[in-house]
Amino acid sequence: MKQIAILGAGESGLGAALLAKREGYGVWVSDSGMISPDRKNALQDAGIGFEEGGHNESKVLSSDLIIKSPGIPTKAPLVKRAMEEGIPVVDELEFAYRFSAGKVIGITGTNGKTTTTLLTYHLLKEAGYDVGLAGNVGQSWACQLVDKDHDWWVIEVSSFQIDGFQTFKPTIGILTNITPDHLDRYEYKIENYILSKMSLFKNMTSREKGIVFSEDPLTQKGLEMKKLKADLHLISLSKKQEKGGYSDLETLEISANGISVKIPASTLPLSGKHNVLNALFAGSAAMIVGLDEEQLIQGYSTFKNAPHRMELIREVDGVRFINDSKGTNVEATYYALGSFTEPMIWIAGGVDKGNDYSVLNDLVDMGKVKVLICLSTDNEKLKTAFSGIISEIRETQDIRQAVAWGQELADLGEVVLLSPACASFDLFKNYEDRGAQFRNAVLELKEKQKA
Incomplete structure (x- = not known):
């Protein structure tokens, strides 16, 4: 034995x-x-x-x-x-792969992979496919295989899990984007991190499909470093694609298997450019599997995202409170801030991961962010980064105080956004704990007395 x-x-x-x-x-x-x-x-x-x-x-x-x-x-x-x-040393996903007869949609990326995974799974399930969900979301793949296999598996994979792959070969591989993250695990070399992400595709052949974002610079660098053998489908916000997806943020155009569909972006229950990208990734994979336009529209319209990802908690006195606690790096917060045109109160801060906040300057300038509320044990870097750009900066270690200030400072039609751009471990157990405490604080708010 x-x-x-x-x-x-x-x-x-x-x-x-x-x-x-x-x-x-x-x-x-x-x-x-x-x-x-x-x-x-x-x-x-x-x-x-x-x-x-x-x-x-x-x-x-x-x-x-x-x-x-x-x-x-x-x-x-x-x-x-x-x-x-x-x-031999492998990870759970590699081991589980050896005991599944199902086809795999493997999804990775620094940002957007969880929403893309959940949406892809939802589209297939709503269309009646025999599909399972595993990896970084839900129950472990191996544990589920003890009882049941599926025709299709939608699996979210991190770079750490990819590093343990030997034979793992997705039928469809999706890379949403690459931005600097977890560099301490990769000798502080972005090239090592890029190669890790690109290794999702390493066992794929021209029979399998790879889906990537054509305008992501580090993904492009990865394609130069490691040429894909997989049949490439591109996602773009600037150019229509023969295979893949394109959107002008008004319409989603998706092409696969020689068929093209057009779907109004208003069908999506998710806001923001980044969620249009997520929808293009998920829709492209679903069309490769075999879904048609009607099935895509039905699936998009009934999707509900996971908690802590641009989650509308409640509207109070005409002010929307948005929980993006999962925004634990600057790039995720960039997408969150860019999802709104309304003025906002921005709650940010936590354990800084060597962040360069300057990439956010264009989004917070010109009065879009009225107030920054720093929620951390050490707010100096965040305060320094936005001093002179955001007119008012407050700080607290109490999330209820941050939420109360949000209600006090926001006017009708504005937004209170929790998007920390940092890890959560100074004041909270994890990002879920931070998001849950934010939700509870928002739900406890009382409407202001009408004059």
Whole structure:
């Protein structure tokens, strides 16, 4: 019996363990931290051995295969030693791929991948396809495969997960964009990060379809560094495409399989240029699968995005409160700010990731952002960046205070936007916690007394 060691007992680790057990492997789960009670119970019920609070190196290194959590870098000492000893090391998605007969739509990108993934899944599901959702959203792929396979899988993949791919080959691969992120994992070299993202396509042939944004400069650099063999479909906001998608922000034009459709942008329940791009990516993939114009319109019109992504929480006294807590980098916030023409109160801040805020200057200048509310334990870089550009800057560590100021300062028809451009770990557990606290604070607001 072949032995598999699994490093990390999170969502992906547990799923990989259960699938490996079903496939007849001897399985050992090792976590350097503590394993949650629910996951311990699941492992015990399946008869899978485990350890927590550290790794038994000799036991791990006696395995035939190691499946590691995507959060564990290949330079981690135990992983490095395993690779030096010739033990294959993969991630959960790579392992799961080997046990699915379904076709895969793999979606990556620095920004937009979650919305594109959810929308692609929704379009196929609404059209009646047998489709599953996995990867960075929903339940782990391996865990789902224990019970059921699907004809199609829509899978969101991070660069960390792509780094663990060996045989993983999407039928349709989507790269939404590339902007600097996670560079600490890539030796602070943007070229390494670009190559990681481009590796989504590395096993694809001319029979598979690749979809990329033609106006994204780092994607173009990636195409120069690593030529795609996949049949290329381009997404554009400047030029109509023979294969792919184009929009003038009024109409979506999508072409695939020799067929073209035109759909009014007003069909989309999502606002902003970035969401038009997401819709073009998802629609192009859906048309490649086989959806027609009517099915696309039906799917677009019934889609509801995930929480914390340009989510309208509530309108109070004619002011819209928008939760974009998922906007954890400058590029995501750039898209969020650009989604509105109305004056706004902007709530931003958190753990700075070496941000260059100057790219936002054109969007916040000319009085579009009336007030910046800095929500962090250290706001100096943010305040310095926008001093003299935004006329009023306030700061707080209390999200309820930030929301209350938003209500006080915004006028009828304006917007209060939470789009932090930063990580959340100074004041919150994660971006979901930050978004949930923002939502609760907005829901607690009382309408102003009418005169």
